Amino acid sequence: MSLEQKQKVLAALADGSERAFQLQSSLTALRGLGPANFGDGEQAKADYLESWLRAFGIDDIEHVDAPDSRVPSGKRPNIIVRIPGKSEKTLWILGHMDVVPAGDENLWNTDPWTVTRDENDPDLIYGRGVEDNQQAIVCGCMVAAALKEQGVTPDLSLGLIFVSDEETGNAYGIQHLFAERPDFVKEGDLVMVPDSGSEDGRFIEVAEKGILWLQVTVQGRQCHASKPDDGRNALVAAAAMILGVGDVEKHFDARNDIFSPNRSTFTPTKHEANVPNVNTMPGREVFCIDCRVLPCYTLDEVLTAFRALGAKIAGEYGVSVDVDIVMSEPAAAPTPEDSAVVVSLKKAVKEVLGVECWCGGVGGSTVAVSFRERGISAAVWAHIFENCHTPNEAARLSFAVGDAQVYASMLFTD
Numbered sequence: 358m359s360l361e362q363k364q365k366v367l368a369a370l371a372d373g374s375e376r377a378f379q380l381q382s383s384l385t386a387l388r389g390l391g392p393a394n395f396g397d398g399e400q401a402k403a404d405y406l407e408s409w410l411r412a413f414g415i416d417d418i419e420h421v422d423a424p425d426s427r428v429p430s431g432k433r434p435n436i437i438v439r440i441p442g443k444s445e446k447t448l449w450i451l452g453h454m455d456v457v458p459a460g461d462e463n464l465w466n467t468d469p470w471t472v473t474r475d476e477n478d479p480d481l482i483y484g485r486g487v488e489d490n491q492q493a494i495v496c497g498c499m500v501a502a503a504l505k506e507q508g509v510t511p512d513l514s515l516g517l518i519f520v521s522d523e524e525t526g527n528a529y530g531i532q533h534l535f536a537e538r539p540d541f542v543k544e545g546d547l548v549m550v551p552d553s554g555s556e557d558g559r560f561i562e563v564a565e566k567g568i569l570w571l572q573v574t575v576q577g578r579q580c581h582a583s584k585p586d587d588g589r590n591a592l593v594a595a596a597a598m599i600l601g602v603g604d605v606e607k608h609f610d611a612r613n614d615i616f617s618p619n620r621s622t623f624t625p626t627k628h629e630a631n632v633p634n635v636n637t638m639p640g641r642e643v644f645c646i647d648c649r650v651l652p653c654y655t656l657d658e659v660l661t662a663f664r665a666l667g668a669k670i671a672g673e674y675g676v677s678v679d680v681d682i683v684m685s686e687p688a689a690a691p692t693p694e695d696s697a698v699v700v701s702l703k704k705a706v707k708e709v710l711g712v713e714c715w716c717g718g719v720g721g722s723t724v725a726v727s728f729r730e731r732g733i734s735a736a737v738w739a740h741i742f743e744n745c746h747t748p749n750e751a752a753r754l755s756f757a758v759g760d761a762q763v764y765a766s767m768l769f770t771d
């Protein structure tokens with residue numbers, strides 16, 4: 358009986374390509390840039406999604422909006438949608454509504470805010486957000502709609518979570534949601550975060566490194582370049598500090614093959630402009646270091662190591678060195694490979710896409726961390742190109758159809 362119902366839903370979803378295109382088109386046109394990206398927020402997208410779902414008779418829609426005076430609506434929407442199954446145990450699919458800016462529009466071959474099919478391959482679409490993270494939202498909506506249209510009550514309940522603010526820190530998104538509704542996910546629920554993945558659909562991300570962004574400020578003394586003895590050259594001291602980053606990396610030399618790359622990484626990145634002219638010796642330098650740290654180390658240990666390096670450089674060059682935290686996100690315990698969500702996902706991917714999955718870790722960060730740090734197993738998986746944030750962001754409608762079928766399959770227990 359249950360098997361028949363499942364086949365009915367999977368068959369209905371198989372014809373979902375046009376629906377995926379329409380949803381993608383509407384969502385991209387509504388943008389959803391957060392205020393830190395000079396946008397007016399996610400409200401229009403949230404309103405659209407809510408009315409789209411209500412048209413199918415889906416009425417259990419809870420708002421956990423975060424007040425934010427920087428956007429016209431005064432709030433950043435977060436939505437929890439529930440479609441009851443036979444059991445209260447819920448498969449959650451989480452998507453973020455915000456996107457990143459288009460960047461240099463000259464690098465796009467099409468209008469980034471109009472979803473466009475490839476001339477030679479109509480399954481391939483371009484537009485900002487089509488991969489990151491609208492495919493997750495689209496698939497969740499498609500499964501919900503298919504259940505209603507087919508009149509099917511699945512074994513598990515389906516929960517959709519649409520959040521704001523993923524691209525600019527999560528404070529108005531998942532963090533707000535957990536602060537307001539700490540128990541909305543129950544023990545035994547399955548949590549899917551389709552915000553990273555692979556083109557072959559085989560990669561399940563179960564672990565993330567800790568992230569520490571540091572800003573280093575080197576303060577020397579500015580002077581005329583023709584009389585360098587009168588000052589303290591901050592650029593030279595900063596250069597020594599940057600070369601020292603490699604020594605810090607050697608100290609944190611553990612390897613863990615679940616991750617790619619399999620080590621902690623420490624990468625000097627942004628550098629602020631110093632003096633505008635050639636004949637002034639700079640007295641102040643500011644640069645940043647992006648650290649991705651294996652879970653076997655604490656971020657405090659890393660910070661201490663960089664502060665010690667700063668003190669050494671300060672002594673050698675007669676400058677002051679401050680090392681400040683820009684962002685700190687400790688690693689959470691990985692989702693076990695034998696957790697219910699991973700086991701169910703592997704089975705569904707095998708059934709729908711015909712491939713075997715493998716589990717691994719990445720240096721990036723998704724909202725899965727917010728679940729893992731609360732002891733909730735969350736799997737990050739999607740069938741995507743992994744071209745988020747790039748110009749000409751692309752996705753396949755068939756990826757969305759397949760992912761929706763995978764989630765639908767996970768709702769049935771036999």
Ligand SMILES: [Zn+2]
Binds near residue numbers: 552
């Ligand atoms: Zn994303």
